[in-house]
Amino acid sequence: MKFHHQKLRRFTQSLFEAMGCPSADAEVVADVLIAAELRGIPSHGLMRVKDYYAMVKAERINTSPQVRATYETPSTATVDGDNALGPVAAKKSMQIAIEKAKVAGTGWVATNNSNHYGIAGYYSMMALEHDMIGISLTNANPLVAPTYSAERLLGTNPIAVAIPTQNEPPFIADFATTPIARGKLAIKSKLGESVPIGLVQDKEGSPSSNPGILEQGGAILTLGGGGVDLGGHKGYCMTALVDIFSSVLSGANFGPFVPPQVAYLPLLEQSVGKGLGHFFGAIRIDAFRPAVEFKKSMDTWIHTFRTSKSADFANPVQIPGDNERKTETAYLKDGVPVISKIFDELCEIADALNVEQL
Amino acid sequence: MKFHHQKLRRFTQSLFEAMGCPSADAEVVADVLIAAELRGIPSHGLMRVKDYYAMVKAERINTSPQVRATYETPSTATVDGDNALGPVAAKKSMQIAIEKAKVAGTGWVATNNSNHYGIAGYYSMMALEHDMIGISLTNANPLVAPTYSAERLLGTNPIAVAIPTQNEPPFIADFATTPIARGKLAIKSKLGESVPIGLVQDKEGSPSSNPGILEQGGAILTLGGGGVDLGGHKGYCMTALVDIFSSVLSGANFGPFVPPQVAYLPLLEQSVGKGLGHFFGAIRIDAFRPAVEFKKSMDTWIHTFRTSKSADFANPVQIPGDNERKTETAYLKDGVPVISKIFDELCEIADALNVEQL
Numbered sequence: 001m002k003f004h005h006q007k008l009r010r011f012t013q014s015l016f017e018a019m020g021c022p023s024a025d026a027e028v029v030a031d032v033l034i035a036a037e038l039r040g041i042p043s044h045g046l047m048r049v050k051d052y053y054a055m056v057k058a059e060r061i062n063t064s065p066q067v068r069a070t071y072e073t074p075s076t077a078t079v080d081g082d083n084a085l086g087p088v089a090a091k092k093s094m095q096i097a098i099e100k101a102k103v104a105g106t107g108w109v110a111t112n113n114s115n116h117y118g119i120a121g122y123y124s125m126m127a128l129e130h131d132m133i134g135i136s137l138t139n140a141n142p143l144v145a146p147t148y149s150a151e152r153l154l155g156t157n158p159i160a161v162a163i164p165t166q167n168e169p170p171f172i173a174d175f176a177t178t179p180i181a182r183g184k185l186a187i188k189s190k191l192g193e194s195v196p197i198g199l200v201q202d203k204e205g206s207p208s209s210n211p212g213i214l215e216q217g218g219a220i221l222t223l224g225g226g227g228v229d230l231g232g233h234k235g236y237c238m239t240a241l242v243d244i245f246s247s248v249l250s251g252a253n254f255g256p257f258v259p260p261q262v263a264y265l266p267l268l269e270q271s272v273g274k275g276l277g278h279f280f281g282a283i284r285i286d287a288f289r290p291a292v293e294f295k296k297s298m299d300t301w302i303h304t305f306r307t308s309k310s311a312d313f314a315n316p317v318q319i320p321g322d323n324e325r326k327t328e329t330a331y332l333k334d335g336v337p338v339i340s341k342i343f344d345e346l347c348e349i350a351d352a353l354n355v356e357q358l
Numbered sequence: 359m360k361f362h363h364q365k366l367r368r369f370t371q372s373l374f375e376a377m378g379c380p381s382a383d384a385e386v387v388a389d390v391l392i393a394a395e396l397r398g399i400p401s402h403g404l405m406r407v408k409d410y411y412a413m414v415k416a417e418r419i420n421t422s423p424q425v426r427a428t429y430e431t432p433s434t435a436t437v438d439g440d441n442a443l444g445p446v447a448a449k450k451s452m453q454i455a456i457e458k459a460k461v462a463g464t465g466w467v468a469t470n471n472s473n474h475y476g477i478a479g480y481y482s483m484m485a486l487e488h489d490m491i492g493i494s495l496t497n498a499n500p501l502v503a504p505t506y507s508a509e510r511l512l513g514t515n516p517i518a519v520a521i522p523t524q525n526e527p528p529f530i531a532d533f534a535t536t537p538i539a540r541g542k543l544a545i546k547s548k549l550g551e552s553v554p555i556g557l558v559q560d561k562e563g564s565p566s567s568n569p570g571i572l573e574q575g576g577a578i579l580t581l582g583g584g585g586v587d588l589g590g591h592k593g594y595c596m597t598a599l600v601d602i603f604s605s606v607l608s609g610a611n612f613g614p615f616v617p618p619q620v621a622y623l624p625l626l627e628q629s630v631g632k633g634l635g636h637f638f639g640a641i642r643i644d645a646f647r648p649a650v651e652f653k654k655s656m657d658t659w660i661h662t663f664r665t666s667k668s669a670d671f672a673n674p675v676q677i678p679g680d681n682e683r684k685t686e687t688a689y690l691k692d693g694v695p696v697i698s699k700i701f702d703e704l705c706e707i708a709d710a711l712n713v714e715q716l
Contacts, residue, residue, distance in 0.1 A: 075463040205669020230554065
């Protein structure tokens with residue numbers, strides 16, 4: 001079934017209000033989750049309401065947080081997320097980065113004591129209307145083995161970068177630094193399909209084509225796969241850098257110590273910081289060159305790449321963000337599809353919280 | 359044969375002085391090239407003297423440049439490299455980033471009108487003694503096809519990030535964003551070996567195992583390989599971001615318009631900016647949290663990863679920078695090996711420039 005995005009947003013906001021969130025915070029969470037749905041990333045959309053609710057019920061998330069900067073310089077801030085729902089801590093953090101950039105040219109915020117923040121791209125895109133480049137990084141639960149390791153020490157740690165343009169749509173890269181996301185493996189596993197070598201390994205660290213191997217102690221590989229032959233060590237560098245910027249700089253938990261973001265997993269015994277961590281950047285374009293000049297140059301960059309010769313007529317060369325924009329355009333017009341399993345979950349939660357049904 | 363690094367550095371400096379560089383600039387170029395040799399990256403070391411010399415002789419590089427900031431905000435600067443040898447423009451740019459960071463918390467410099475700058479890691483490591491994280495990016499000659507493209511539109515665009523530590527050696531990631539570098543393909547090609555699928559494609563964009571395919575119009579693939587099955591589109595995002603930060607932000611040439619860095623290739627007909635571009639960052643750690651706290655936490659991060667269970671006893675889990683540091687320790691003690699082909703090239707150049715032989 002399909003719903004108008006505004007209806008979904010208002011309904012989702014009501015759920016979080018009923019969980020005890022102030023109205024403004026509930027609105028932020030709803031907006032981030034519906035943005036994921038609109039961009040065709042349902043794994044970070046309404047599917048998360050159930051997990052967030054379970055975390056709130058278990059009192060593992062603070063619904064009345066005071067998200068605030070605890071330390072500042074002209075171009076930086078460290079933000080204490082006060083164990084908020086991730087989107088609440090993250091949006092405030094990115095707003096601070098943007099304000100810093102207005103004065104100092106760039107703004108950089110490391111956030112600790114936060115939780116799962118939804119799609120990384122949401123926060124990077126906040127910079128666009130200010131003629132700024134937006135950057136958003138987060139660490140995540142450990143599912144990924146560094147090169148040569150048999151252990152899960154890193155998350156699928158995404159990087160999002162949004163870059164303004166003049167007439168072309170903006171360049172919006174938003175990607176897990178690993179070759180595949182957990183959600184896609186789960187789908188392959190349910191379908192009984194295998195996956196190519198280079199995505200996962202078993203618990204001993206041997207190559208595997210079993211998408212269900214994570215349930216058996218296996219791990220996702222870094223971008224470039226296992227070992228170094230196809231550059232897996234470079235993927236390890238990228239995923240590690242996102243972890244370090246998000247956690248060691250902010251004072252959050254790094255790598256294997258990131259607290260579980262689902263209530264059915266117990267809290268970890270060892271902690272090396274506060275909560276989960278993010279890192280945000282805002283770069284004022286005219287801190288380097290006139291904004292119009294830059295944006296026209298981006299248009300030329302995009303045109304050059306988009307019109308390059310494709311290896312395959314079925315797949316023209318794309319610009320990061322193309323796919324998500326196409327989906328968003330369609331869903332804004334025709335409504336957002338919600339699969340029945342998720343619809344049922346939302347109905348149950350609405351029932352439990354005494355919120356009017358969707 | 360092996361030489362003491364100081365002897366190599368002085369000799370290299372003499373060569374660049376004889377080419378017309380001021381003594382201070384010649385010293386910088388020599389230091390960057392010898393740093394590459396010491397770190398076991400000879401493809402970016404003395405091998406480049408011949409190319410740099412040919413570019414100088416062809417008057418395609420300015421040996422008396424005025425490298426200067428043309429625009430500034432508290433945390434940023436745009437630097438005009440004045441067509442200098444890359445290391446001269448890059449070192450000055452990174453120094454400006456570090457000075458900005460001392461006051462504003464972070465410093466970010468986009469450099470245009472530059473040339474090949476050697477190893478990216480050199481500039482990122484300059485930040486370490488200031489208790490800063492150092493970042494260094496550059497674009498490079500187009501050899502890489504974006505996902506689905508049959509054309510070479512991007513360079514092997516490296517990322518270097520150096521992160522301070524307390525008692526552990528620093529974390530130093532310095533890697534081309536592609537799965538393999540051009541130099542390594544050339545070696546495989548000379549040995550008559552093939553390479554695994556996932557590194558290169560032919561001129562039509564079909565997978566290839568021929569390491570010599572670049573000479574036939576082929577291209578290097580992005581990290582994650584061709585297509586999207588193993589995440590090649592994420593590698594495309596990374597390589598594209600390095601290009602955009604280095605060139606569109608600075609006003610240098612992007613992607614396919616990066617000027618050739620060897621004199622035997624003609625200048626390109628079309629230009630979309632000035633020279634080749636770099637991007638540098640310096641992040642003062644205590645702009646986020648007390649430096650000692652951060653550095654101790656980095657030690658814990660490194661210890662956690664280094665002592666994790668390896669999938670293979672022959673290959674323990676490594677920390678970025680481990681390999682290069684081992685090589686450097688050995689070469690500082692025992693001397694730097696120089697292969698006879700490079701030695702002969704250097705002798706010829708010394709002869710031509712009337713410089714005392716090595």
